[in-house]
Amino acid sequence: MNRVVITGMGIYSTIGKNIEEVKNSLYIGKSGIGFDPERKALGFRSALTGILELPNLKGELKRRQRVGMAEEGEYAYVATVEALKQAKIDDEFLDKFDVGILYGNDSSAKPVVEANDLLMEKKDTTLLGSGAIFQSMNSTITMNLSTIFRLRGINLTVSAACASGSHAIGMGYYLIKSGLQDIIICGGGQEINYHSMASFDGLSAFSTREHEPQKACRPFDRDRDGLVPSGGAATVILESYESAVRRGAPILAEVIGYGFSSNGDHISVPNIEGPAKSLEMALRDANVKPSDIDYINAHATATPVGDLNEAQAISKVFGAKTPYISSTKSMTGHEMWMGGASEIIYSMLMMQNSFVAPNINFENPDEFSAKLNIAAETIKNHNIDIFLSNSFGFGGTNSTIIVKKIK
Numbered sequence: 001m002n003r004v005v006i007t008g009m010g011i012y013s014t015i016g017k018n019i020e021e022v023k024n025s026l027y028i029g030k031s032g033i034g035f036d037p038e039r040k041a042l043g044f045r046s047a048l049t050g051i052l053e054l055p056n057l058k059g060e061l062k063r064r065q066r067v068g069m070a071e072e073g074e075y076a077y078v079a080t081v082e083a084l085k086q087a088k089i090d091d092e093f094l095d096k097f098d099v100g101i102l103y104g105n106d107s108s109a110k111p112v113v114e115a116n117d118l119l120m121e122k123k124d125t126t127l128l129g130s131g132a133i134f135q136s137m138n139s140t141i142t143m144n145l146s147t148i149f150r151l152r153g154i155n156l157t158v159s160a161a162c163a164s165g166s167h168a169i170g171m172g173y174y175l176i177k178s179g180l181q182d183i184i185i186c187g188g189g190q191e192i193n194y195h196s197m198a199s200f201d202g203l204s205a206f207s208t209r210e211h212e213p214q215k216a217c218r219p220f221d222r223d224r225d226g227l228v229p230s231g232g233a234a235t236v237i238l239e240s241y242e243s244a245v246r247r248g249a250p251i252l253a254e255v256i257g258y259g260f261s262s263n264g265d266h267i268s269v270p271n272i273e274g275p276a277k278s279l280e281m282a283l284r285d286a287n288v289k290p291s292d293i294d295y296i297n298a299h300a301t302a303t304p305v306g307d308l309n310e311a312q313a314i315s316k317v318f319g320a321k322t323p324y325i326s327s328t329k330s331m332t333g334h335e336m337w338m339g340g341a342s343e344i345i346y347s348m349l350m351m352q353n354s355f356v357a358p359n360i361n362f363e364n365p366d367e368f369s370a371k372l373n374i375a376a377e378t379i380k381n382h383n384i385d386i387f388l389s390n391s392f393g394f395g396g397t398n399s400t401i402i403v404k405k406i407k
Contacts, residue, residue, distance in 0.1 A: 004176045005406065007249040008087025008237035009345050010079040014050035014230050014332050018082055023349045025331065026357040027378060031214035033228050033333050039194050039201075046206035048216050050230025050333040052192055061148065068134030069144045070108045072189035072337075075233035076141045077148065080185055083235040084149075088249050089183070091150075100153025100181050102172045103141045104164025104188035106337045109196035111135035141189050141233075153181050159337075161393025162299075164188050165234065166340025170258035170399055172238045182243040188341035190231030197229045203268070205303060217334075218361040219300035219327035220307050220369035227301040230333030234342035253348060254404045256386075257286025263396025270306050270392055275299075275313035278398035282388065283317070286402040290318045292386055293402070295356055297347045299390040300327035301334045310390065311368035324382065326359035326375045340391035340399060351384040351405055 009019055014032025016022035025032070032050050039047035055078045057066055069077070084090075089099070115132045119125060134140060139157040146155045154175060158168040165188020172186040200206070207226040209216035218224040244251050259282030263274030283290060296314065300307045314322060328346045329335070335342050350357055356379035365374070384405070391399045 001177050002179055003241035004173045004255045005239055005241050005244050006236050006252045006255065006348070007239045007244050008083040008089070009252065009348060010082030010086070010235045011342060011345050012055065012075045012078045013232040013234070013342060014052045019349070023353060026328065026346055026349060027355060029331060029358040029360045029378060031331050031360065032230065033213045033217060035210055035213050036194070042194060044194070044198070044201045045204060046201055046208050046210065048207055048210060048213055048228045050192055050228065052232055065148055067131035070111050070135040070140045070191065071193060072105060072108065072191045072231065072233060073141045073144045076103065076145060076187065076189040076235065079187060079233040079235040080145060083185070083237050086250065087237040089237065094149055094151065098153040099151050100155065100184040101142050101146050101151050102154060102156050102158060102168040102184055102186050104158045104160065104168040104337050104341060105138055105141050106159040106161055106164050107191065107196050108136050108138060108140045110191060110193045113195045154184060160397045161395055162334070162336050163340055163391040163393040163397045163399040164337040165342065166389065166391035166399035166401055167260065169236060169238065169341060169344060169401055170260065173255045173258050176238055176240050183237065183239045185235060186238050186341065187233060187235035188338040189233035190336040190338035192231040200229065207302065215361050217302050217330050219298065219302045219330050219359055220311065220365065220372070220374055221362050222364040222366040224302040224304060224307060227303055228333035230335045232335060232338055232342065234338055234345050236341065236344060251406050253351065254406055255401065256404045257282040257402030259285060259400040261398045263398070265396055268394055270309050270396065272309050272312045272316065274396055274398050275310055275390065275392055276316045278400040279313065279317045282400035282402050288386060288402065293323050293388050294384040295323055295347065295350065295387040296325045297343045297387065297389040298325050298327045299392045301329055308366065308368055311372055315368065315371050322373045324356045324375045324379055325372050326357055328357055330360045343389050343391070344401060344403065347387045347389055348403065351387060354383055355380050356382050
């Protein structure tokens with residue numbers, strides 16, 4: 001079995017548009033959450049959202065390449081360019097060797113809504129534009145990036161709700177570990193527009209603390225009242241250790257474990273057993289003990305039941321003594337399909353720079369979060385050799401990734 005390493009990272013996030021900006025935001029506990037007046041005018045129960053502008057790709061990509069790319073594809077392109085550059089993979093390499101792509105994405109709502117509105121107005125499908133179909137498919141990110149970067153390896157979108165980005169990395173890990181691929185671009189992307197969040201808002205799952213947006217997302221806090229939707233894109237380059245050494249690539253860390261499970265229960269309310277099973281599987285796969293984990297990036301989205309059940313799942317697996325835990329969603333909001341990938345990068349940055357990012361807005365624990373070692377403030381000079389990242393999603397899908405520092 002091949003060892004699987006990370007040789008590049010890239011991100012376009014509400015807390016920074018590149019790795020350096022994101023690292024600084026994590027260290028100081030900067031929030032990327034704000035208030036969107038347009039959502040309020042449209043009748044949203046909550047107008048809170050992650051704030052992120054679209055990148056300007058004019059001059060960077062040809063019009064034909066841009067016209068079929070949805071919002072989340074633009075974010076993913078920027079993140080992937082940064083990751084490939086760090087991994088020392090250029091156009092010449094992509095033309096000579098098979099590189100794959102596995103990206104998490106579970107919606108492309110805005111193009112679908114806009115195409116339908118135009119059809120109702122014009123009554124003519126030929127006026128929808130040649131790019132509409134490529135923007136509206138769930139696989140919009142992989143179909144666009146595979147074409148732009150001329151990829152000839154695995155080409156697949158992973159749709160698994162809020163665990164999509166994590167499962168994409170886990171599947172990439174398996175393919176490389178088994179020798180079927182040498183290098184795979186893995187990640188997750190999420191559109192931020194209101195079109196994609198209207199029905200979610202209708203579930204009353206979002207925080208309504210609109211008078212103080214940056215304090216609204218409160219994972220594990222007793223007074224949490226719901227998640228804040230967000231998005232962007234995050235890319236990691238997964239590679240076999242042998243391939244990375246052969247071409248002199250920077251080896252940033254090693255993926256050593258992947259666990260997964262399905263709750264087999266309620267479609268939107270998580271339980272305890274499913275997440276615990278995913279955690280236990282990842283630990284077995286990595287051949288490490290709970291006490292070997294130096295940091296947990298929790299899924300915790302700040303929903304009352306979700307955080308409560310994850311806290312119990314962690315306690316069930318780790319016992320009374322847990323490592324430092326934080327939910328970076330307290331700063332970014334819930335990045336949905338992107339979150340499982342971005343949270344690997346957030347944790348990698350903590351590992352590289354010896355700190356634990358704070359779980360901001362954590363002021364009062366509840367009965368179960370009181371049992372966890374939650375970092376309410378930045379923990380400085382903390383060595384992280386091994387970290388674990390949880391991602392859970394609608395339908396009861398669970399994913400856990402474990403990453404180890406390369407020494």
